[in-house]
Amino acid sequence: MNKLYENADLAIADIIDGSVLMLGGFGLCGIPENCIAALVKKGVKQLTCISNNAGVDDFGIGLMLQQKQVKKMISSYVGENAEFERQLLSGELEVELIPQGTLATRCMAAGYGMPAIYTPAGVGTEVAEGKEVRNFNGKDYLLEMAFDADFAIVKAWKGDTMGNLIFKDTARNFNPLMAMAGKITIAEVEHLVPTGELDPNHIHTPGIYVQRIFEGKHYEKRIEQLTLSK
Amino acid sequence: MNKLYENADLAIADIIDGSVLMLGGFGLCGIPENCIAALVKKGVKQLTCISNNAGVDDFGIGLMLQQKQVKKMISSYVGENAEFERQLLSGELEVELIPQGTLATRCMAAGYGMPAIYTPAGVGTEVAEGKEVRNFNGKDYLLEMAFDADFAIVKAWKGDTMGNLIFKDTARNFNPLMAMAGKITIAEVEHLVPTGELDPNHIHTPGIYVQRIFEGKHYEKRIEQLTLSK
């Protein structure tokens, strides 16, 4: 079975209006730049995007927001984005804010076939509203449901034609979790290598979780907060 | 803080009668040989051992069974061990059999601070007796509790003085999960390397989960079922 796609346009060709997408990355670190560009080009709309952040005004998911392609964001933090704020305040955009660890674990739950997980994050806060609270060993936990996404779109450092992925540094973040969680997982990689070249002990995401893979082009890898030592 | 121990005897010195231990390994693959030998030498008794298997008669946890050090085994499969069978039938030994994936996930739950997990394994079988059954999206799941172990004893291929671990091939199995789950985690490694030598992207178990580490000696690495191609 061929998992190899030529480019992002082909890999995302069947994503339609109203799809639920997971997009890997933390801030602008480890985001699937090629797929985002292809989604903007395709102009698909009414998307629900599960992603830790919403990019900045002119990069990352911010590019999709500019084109009003996003109906709903499910994120843990959405600062640094004026267009996002405008759409939110005008009611064009729906936002669900959830704790970062809950976001990560709800992805993992989907990938691990667990329908729900218990976490203490948000107990006693407005995040707990409408959710089941349960006490285990004297501590309260919230029941949080596994995500159910049509597509997971992730970015890896290296990948092979069988879909095995290796991430680099903190660009790993949500990518391997979302890769496990999508009904269809699309991986863009900086370096596509022939099958057999990756050390099987170094693989972060086994190919079984990846349905489509392609080598991305022209990575900008923008830095959000350049901070240097003197 | 020093995590480095000279040998297994020192690393397990405070394990006392009645302790709950997790022991890594699948069959005889990836088992903490040095720590098992030290536990036998120390003669600590009334142990509860959480381990996927119980070794064979003269190797692995089987060595502890010979000395009648084990009160209870929590495992998924305990074949290939005549002494085990004798103790079980005579009532000297208590056994709790649980599905392998449930065993693995209850370890992971402990390491991830999740008090319990839902799994479909065992629904409708005697494993479900006395357990909460809950339906999510039309499918039944059992509520299974995170393990609570005093010590996790694991074997890795490489480790550094900060406790970072890398496993090799299928000797990984339960080791990283148990490493995350112990109140105190003791890691024996085939190769101890100076801190900074392991690639941070290749580490399977971050050092935060490991309290004690030492380089093991004289690994026998016995093969249970030598099977060859002609």
Add this chain to the structure above:
Amino acid sequence: MALDKFQIAQRIAKELKDGYYVNLGIGIPTLVANYVPEGINVILQSENGLLGMGPFPKEGKQDADLINAGKQTITTIPGSSFFDSAMSFGMIRSGKVDLTVLGAMEVSENGDIANWKIPGKMVKGMGGAMDLVASAKNIVVAMMHTNPKGESKLLKKCHLPITGIRCVKKIVTELAVLEICDKGFKLLERAPGVTVEEIISKTEGNLIVEGDVPEMAI
């Protein structure tokens, strides 16, 4: 003529499709790997933590750190990956494994399976079997049609303690290929030369025979 165990494996191999991720149980299921049809690539999952299991090693090439779920020494194919047991059962539980082949002691007409415990005998444990049957989306059972006493293993209801409920999709025995449907065991194929009557006589559970039942092509 009834199939031998190699032919059962061969027949099951016809269920494989290109790109399938497959988990093969111990016994006859393991043999399926020897009959993968030409032009088809399947990737074998071993639930102790490996995708991309290869053949047994040549003498001298065995590695104690590289075994399958039956604890046998094995090798890997290019593109293999190792992972821990939680991820291994995670991918099983989330339905990423396309086909699971298991042995069984009994199967009931609603798809329940019993394959882990015989009352009165030493219980060795379920290993990964309960996880596999509870989660796999496509389970094929490889077994003999009857037990050594000649009693049917395709039952109205399992007598032995069950491993999982309503999970088996297909059964391949030395006599027949059967599918679990709403009403029971639907007879899909006969072994060459085996009569429908023989299959009926050796099937305790409800057997559905519709029209001409073709012989297996193996």
Add this chain to the structure above:
Amino acid sequence: MALDKFQIAQRIAKELKDGYYVNLGIGIPTLVANYVPEGINVILQSENGLLGMGPFPKEGKQDADLINAGKQTITTIPGSSFFDSAMSFGMIRSGKVDLTVLGAMEVSENGDIANWKIPGKMVKGMGGAMDLVASAKNIVVAMMHTNPKGESKLLKKCHLPITGIRCVKKIVTELAVLEICDKGFKLLERAPGVTVEEIISKTEGNLIVEGDVPEMAI
């Protein structure tokens, strides 16, 4: 004299012990890393997936793939490790992080904390704050004693939407070090030259003053 933000960080750094795994929030907490006492090794956790965070990189050495939870470019120390976000919050949730330092807008006398949302303002989200406060076994808050309007931030009850309940252990402000105990804020230390009266006047929640309250040694 009230502490400046660097001195607050310096005082918090005295809470560090050798071998501690520490998560430092954005703002004053980040500064704590600059004041680790001599002879003590601490390992910084960044919840986006790193243990062993080092200083900011030198010009030209920045790497877009290597950032902290504040999205700043950083470096690693020898012995660092990378992991995914589930493991990162897993180690937080299971109590493996020894000390968490956070900023806050309000803290109540029972240890509730509010630091993520101001009604009427654009809500940016809680990021990892709710996970951290719900799980960390040892939470120290770094904040000003009063808000810009001069109102106390140490309250009987939080007015703002809370981030977590009964979780804060200690608070270090420009005026004082306080511990949350059963009855409220226990005054442990005063900033050099700051009077107990000033601290009382700026603390709305129940303040417990027992005996002579020593000055901080910084």
